[in-house]
Amino acid sequence: MTNTTFCADKCVANFASSVGNGATMTKHYVAAINYVIESRDTTPITRMYQAAKRRGDNKTATLILSTFGKVFVGATATQKNKQLVGVKITDSKLSNEAVSILHDLAVDKASMRGPKFASAFKAKSEKPAFDLIAFVQRTMKNNPTVTASAFSAAFSAA
Numbered sequence: 623m624t625n626t627t628f629c630a631d632k633c634v635a636n637f638a639s640s641v642g643n644g645a646t647m648t649k650h651y652v653a654a655i656n657y658v659i660e661s662r663d664t665t666p667i668t669r670m671y672q673a674a675k676r677r678g679d680n681k682t683a684t685l686i687l688s689t690f691g692k693v694f695v696g697a698t699a700t701q702k703n704k705q706l707v708g709v710k711i712t713d714s715k716l717s718n719e720a721v722s723i724l725h726d727l728a729v730d731k732a733s734m735r736g737p738k739f740a741s742a743f744k745a746k747s748e749k750p751a752f753d754l755i756a757f758v759q760r761t762m763k764n765n766p767t768v769t770a771s772a773f774s775a776a777f778s779a780a
Contacts, residue, residue, distance in 0.1 A: 628657045630666045638673035644733025651686070652728040655693055659716065664690075664697075664709040671706050685734065692720040692743045 633650050640646035654666035667690050674683035687709070691697055696714035700707050723742050732738045762773060 644735035645731040647734040
């Protein structure tokens with residue numbers, strides 16, 4: 623069932639005009655994502671990206687595509703003369719988890735420019751184990767006037 627009340631032109635225009643209000647940007651972006659899910663037409667996403675680029679807002683333009691790539695895993699951007707002309711989702715898989723995260727962000731009125739939105743789609747990475755040998759080597763290299771025995775004594779005392 624296609625959403626007949628969705629107007630891509632109006633959604634893109636509202637997105638583009640809400641530069642100062644990241645929560646409104648999120649609302650319109652989620653509406654466009656919902657439209658793409660229902661209709662498989664990626665035109666609003668492409669036009670949002672192009673509108674952000676025209677404004678000189680490269681961060682938002684990149685965020686639009688990267689978030690879309692999380693929602694439609696395997697989506698590919700089509701470029702012509704180094705300009706985005708479309709996004710293909712033919713062989714992509716819809717991530718229900720990413721859609722749920724997007725909807726939660728919209729309900730929370732999270733700003734598309736804010737840290738909550740940015741961190742919502744980052745992969746959870748494990749903190750690497752502390753490498754003591756690398757630390758000692760780096761410290762000795764950065765402090766060539768300190769002898770190894772003085773460093774060892776100070777390290778033992780700590």
